[in-house]
Amino acid sequence: MVVQVVLVHGIRTSATMWRAQVAHLEARGHGVTAVDLPGHGSRMQEEFTLDGALATIDAAVRDAAARGPVLLAGHSMGGLVCIDYVGAPDPPPVAGFIAASCTAIPRGLGLATYRALARRFDALPDRGMWLTNRVLDATLPPETRSDFGAGGYAFDTQDAALKSLSVLDLLAALRRIDEPLWFVNGQYDQLRVNERLFVKVAQHAELIVVPRTSHLVTAMRPRVFNALLDLAIATLDSRATAGS
Template sequence: MATTVVMVHGIRTSATMWRAQVEHLRGRGIDAVAVDLPGHGARMGEPFTLEGAFGTIDRAVRDAAERGRVLLVGHSMGGLVSLEYVGGADRPPVDAFIAASCTAIPRGVALQTYRTLARGFDRLPRRGAPIAEWVLDRTLPVETRADFGAGGYAYDAQDTALRSLSVLDLLAALRRIAVPTWFVNGQFDQLRISEKLFTSLVPAAELIVVPRTSHLVTAMRPRVFNAVIDVALATMDAASPPAPSGS
């Protein structure tokens, strides 16, 4: 049975951050769809709303489900929104799920601190872009460095998106997830704080921590992340009933 991989980007970036994964999957003959959330990438002019984000993911997932199985992959903010989506009261047609760099509850002091830091960067020349570029130049490999920001950076959507995450009921959503799930974090990811809790709440979940890697695990270690996707696809294949014999 055919499988489509649907990928959801993190805050400020866009669908282009998944180019290494899209190339890898298409090289294997597997359909891959990377979406732009409202206010990001090709949709930079739109306001960000959670309703719009959920709608974007749902349309991509249901379109893919018409062709076969669906592996949903989300990073950072995209991972948090996807967690809420996969664990919704009405189960969507998702057959397996990879949640990267998103094992933290976006509420309280931690969220407020992040928003304050982001606003501080916004007040710097060019909204802090020179500092971000300097960090990315020294942490991302050449093969993904250009991809990460190729769709532009959604500075205007950032605070609205961060604020909206506080209404997610992730603990309830996690308890409802009933598909094979992989939580993937970099060793030095600031959002690892609740990784053991998240993993314990999803019966079919595994935790993968990538050594010497930051929050940007998909771009910093693209081959490792591609291998995780391959594991998920192999797990889905193993769980599918065998094709009927032609004899």
């Protein structure tokens, strides 16, 4: 059976951030689903809840699992929620997992500071989009620049989504993950703070750090990230062959 890929976006953005990955995977014959979490993209008018986000991921994974082994990839907030999902006491049908830009425990002073900065940024004229656009123009390649925000930005959802992450017990979830796991971080990613702890706790994890790259590793280095998807898919194919 052909590996199926489910992609989960980060805070504020949407499924459109994965367009380069979707095109890459489809060209190679893999089924791929990029979801919109509640309060984001095509679901902007919905309220974000952690239960709703987990249900969205679960529905996509179980639908994909009917067609083949599932590789789940989540970025930033999406990656944090996916860690909780994959590491549930009752494991979901996920054969492999890429956790991108999400090796930080979202609690305490760090989370409070991040939420405060986000609120201050959101209070700027035009909700800070003039600065956001300048940064994205300077750091993202033309092939992904328009995709990153094509689904809109979930300004009104951001604080509620960040607050909800504080209940996640990521270390307990990581200890339960028994499938191949890849942590992918940009060299200059601010969420690398707990990466060594995450790798130590997880049973079958590899850490890949992409040089000269920020938090937006999927969009800033799309070809590198696509190659990592290919690596993960090859690993799952090899495991399936060995087990047959």
